[in-house]
Amino acid sequence: MFADGRGVADNAVLDADLCIVGAGAAGIALALELADTPLKILVLEAGGLEYEPETQDLYRGENVGHPYFKLESSRLRMFGGTTGHWNGWCRPLDALDFEERRWVPDSGWPLDRAELDPFYERAQRYVQLGPYDYSARFWKDAAGAMPFPLEPHLVETDVFQYSPPTRFGVVYRERMRLAKNITVLLHSNVTAIRLAAGGRRVEHLDVATLTGRRFAARARRVVVAAGGIETPRLLLASNGVARGGVGNQHDLVGRYFADHPHAPVALASLPELRTRSSLYSLRRHVRGTSVRGVFVTGERMMRSELTLRFSASVDRIEDDPYVDRDSDAEKRAESIGRNLGALEQGLTGGGKRDVFSLFMRAEQAPNRDSRVTLSDELDPLGLPRARLDWRLGELDLASITRSVRALARAFGAAGIGHVYSRPEQEEGFWDRIEGGFHHMGTARMHDDARRGVVDRDCRVHDVANLYLAGSCVFPTTGFANPTLTIVALAARLARHLRVEAA
Amino acid sequence: MTRLTRRSFLALIGVAVAGGAAAAARLLTGGTHEWSGPARTVATLFDDPEAARRLGETWLERRPAENDREVLLRRLSEAEPGLRRALIAGDVASVRTLAARRATHELAAGDLRHLEGWLVAPTEARLAALLAAS
Numbered sequence: 001m002f003a004d005g006r007g008v009a010d011n012a013v014l015d016a017d018l019c020i021v022g023a024g025a026a027g028i029a030l031a032l033e034l035a036d037t038p039l040k041i042l043v044l045e046a047g048g049l050e051y052e053p054e055t056q057d058l059y060r061g062e063n064v065g066h067p068y069f070k071l072e073s074s075r076l077r078m079f080g081g082t083t084g085h086w087n088g089w090c091r092p093l094d095a096l097d098f099e100e101r102r103w104v105p106d107s108g109w110p111l112d113r114a115e116l117d118p119f120y121e122r123a124q125r126y127v128q129l130g131p132y133d134y135s136a137r138f139w140k141d142a143a144g145a146m147p148f149p150l151e152p153h154l155v156e157t158d159v160f161q162y163s164p165p166t167r168f169g170v171v172y173r174e175r176m177r178l179a180k181n182i183t184v185l186l187h188s189n190v191t192a193i194r195l196a197a198g199g200r201r202v203e204h205l206d207v208a209t210l211t212g213r214r215f216a217a218r219a220r221r222v223v224v225a226a227g228g229i230e231t232p233r234l235l236l237a238s239n240g241v242a243r244g245g246v247g248n249q250h251d252l253v254g255r256y257f258a259d260h261p262h263a264p265v266a267l268a269s270l271p272e273l274r275t276r277s278s279l280y281s282l283r284r285h286v287r288g289t290s291v292r293g294v295f296v297t298g299e300r301m302m303r304s305e306l307t308l309r310f311s312a313s314v315d316r317i318e319d320d321p322y323v324d325r326d327s328d329a330e331k332r333a334e335s336i337g338r339n340l341g342a343l344e345q346g347l348t349g350g351g352k353r354d355v356f357s358l359f360m361r362a363e364q365a366p367n368r369d370s371r372v373t374l375s376d377e378l379d380p381l382g383l384p385r386a387r388l389d390w391r392l393g394e395l396d397l398a399s400i401t402r403s404v405r406a407l408a409r410a411f412g413a414a415g416i417g418h419v420y421s422r423p424e425q426e427e428g429f430w431d432r433i434e435g436g437f438h439h440m441g442t443a444r445m446h447d448d449a450r451r452g453v454v455d456r457d458c459r460v461h462d463v464a465n466l467y468l469a470g471s472c473v474f475p476t477t478g479f480a481n482p483t484l485t486i487v488a489l490a491a492r493l494a495r496h497l498r499v500e501a502a
Numbered sequence: 503m504t505r506l507t508r509r510s511f512l513a514l515i516g517v518a519v520a521g522g523a524a525a526a527a528r529l530l531t532g533g534t535h536e537w538s539g540p541a542r543t544v545a546t547l548f549d550d551p552e553a554a555r556r557l558g559e560t561w562l563e564r565r566p567a568e569n570d571r572e573v574l575l576r577r578l579s580e581a582e583p584g585l586r587r588a589l590i591a592g593d594v595a596s597v598r599t600l601a602a603r604r605a606t607h608e609l610a611a612g613d614l615r616h617l618e619g620w621l622v623a624p625t626e627a628r629l630a631a632l633l634a635a636s
Binding site for chain 1: 547548549550553554556557560598601602605606608609610611612614616617618619620621622623626629630
């Protein structure tokens with residue numbers, strides 16, 4: 001059922017078995033995985049069912065690092081959370097993303113991909129995808145469109161699936177309403193996590209509404225699923241018992257903020273017809289599923305060149321909104337690309353070439369100095385606003401440059417085309433890198449409490465009944481958009497809570 | 503393995519692709535440019551030799567020391583020994599095979615050179631430069 005925090009009596013104490021803070025992809029999936037169980041679940045959602053500017057304004061914050069989107073624009077404070085404006089790109093993290101890589105400090109998860117696979121399969125259904133298969137081989141067979149024969153140690157073709165995209169706040173509203181053991185309390189902002197003396201248990205949550213109501217929620221277990229910026233904000237601001245904030249005894253909360261660096265990273269002269277009509281074209285529909293092939297740097301190359309995960313999708317250059325085709329530099333780059341296409345065709349055949357834009361979605365290395373802290377400014381509820389200092393490191397930049405070179409090597413080796421490297425040619429390229437609204441890593445998972453905020457079960461180290469859900473726990477991010485993994489982790493957490501409650 | 507399209511095969515044997523003697527003439531002259539010797543062989547490789555010439559010009563703008571056909575032939579020969587002989591002999595098929603093989607090898611090995619931001623193999627760039635060298 002749905003209720004509204006603005007109708008709760010002042011100073012009331014609401015009791016539940018499980019309290020979930022936040023009704024985005026993680027919170028809703030977690031609640032639904034536990035629907036119709038004996039657990040009495042209270043979901044505290046800060047927003048309403050629709051977008052409300054006054055509520056959204058509570059997300060306003062400061063950006064003090066690499067240029068980033070306004071914090072109130074890159075997420076949504078309403079039932080359904082940021083799925084209200086996501087684009088639907090889905091792909092699980094790969095096995096390599098879970099491994100510790102010696103050239104990527106602080107990399108690796110305390111669990112492997114195989115452990116998440118059954119939950120990824122469940123997550124596929126939540127975000128309304130097709131078969132749980134992301135190999136180019138599977139989709140090539142289904143699509144009947146051959147990917148380019150690239151040297152796999154340099155570059156491979158991998159596949160994204162597209163969610164419709166699933167707006168969790170719309171698609172799952174009725175199921176949440178009908179679940180007998182779930183109460184969603186709207187307009188209920190958690191302003192503090194109150195720990196019992198000694199700091200080992202959550203005693204209750206302070207809740208406030210913008211209309212001035214103040215009450216508490218008390219539960220045997222609490223899951224904070226408020227997003228990669230809001231979760232550390234709440235943990236850091238909850239410093240009544242735990243100095244420095246809840247879960248922050250080793251100064252990790254808010255650190256390691258990561259997004260996936262996005263940018264038009266290259267031009268490529270490629271066979272026109274094969275590129276336009278193949279798996280690489282935008283959102284190809286195959287047996288009811290929308291898929292798209294992308295170029296991904298190969299594992300062997302990554303190990304030898306010490307690079308991070310990197311993917312690039314192919315866009316018609318006229319469709320790339322980031323490219324200023326009227327600029328002289330761009331015109332010249334395109335012109336040379338067309339001449340190179342003619343050269344390539346003359347030497348190796350393969351049909352007429354055209355110039356395409358390659359758009360990257362890359363991994364960011366874990367970076368302790370990239371972080372969310374608290375601003376000096378308070379929001380109307382008295383909570384310090386978030387301050388984001390997004391930082392890209394040398395490994396991130398070197399990796400992007402080397403990965404573009406790997407594309408050039410792979411295309412060249414296959415005799416299909418050439419690559420224009422924006423990182424190497426264009427001044428100011430680095431400043432143009434954007435994120436993807438993917439807020440990750442700020443409460444990372446590690447078995448060692450000195451290196452992670454949560455353990456492998458997403459439980460905050462040393463706080464027996466507090467869990468975190470969402471991309472804040474990702475210790476390493478791969479290049480894949482996070483939603484599918486967020487939902488998979490929520491399903492896995494639900495299993496853990498079910499077992500624990502039993 | 504070099505792939506030979508129908509179009510490039512026709513170009514190879516000197517048949518006009520777009521039809522008529524004018525196109526055939528363009529094949530060897532690049533419109534306003536006339537080539538002889540090894541450059542003529544290179545021009546025969548391409549449907550659009552003028553596009554290749556412009557690339558070569560761009561390459562030479564940054565490398566004036568290579569703006570000499572003898573220098574270019576020497577560099578090409580150092581990379582792929584049979585290439586010079588094939589270029590001089592007008593053996594287009596061999597030039598195509600040898601140059602494509604060498605360029606592919608260079609690119610795969612990461613021997614990438616900048617052409618105003620484009621990453622190219624030195625052999626393919628020098629081949630194009632033969633069309634622009636004085």
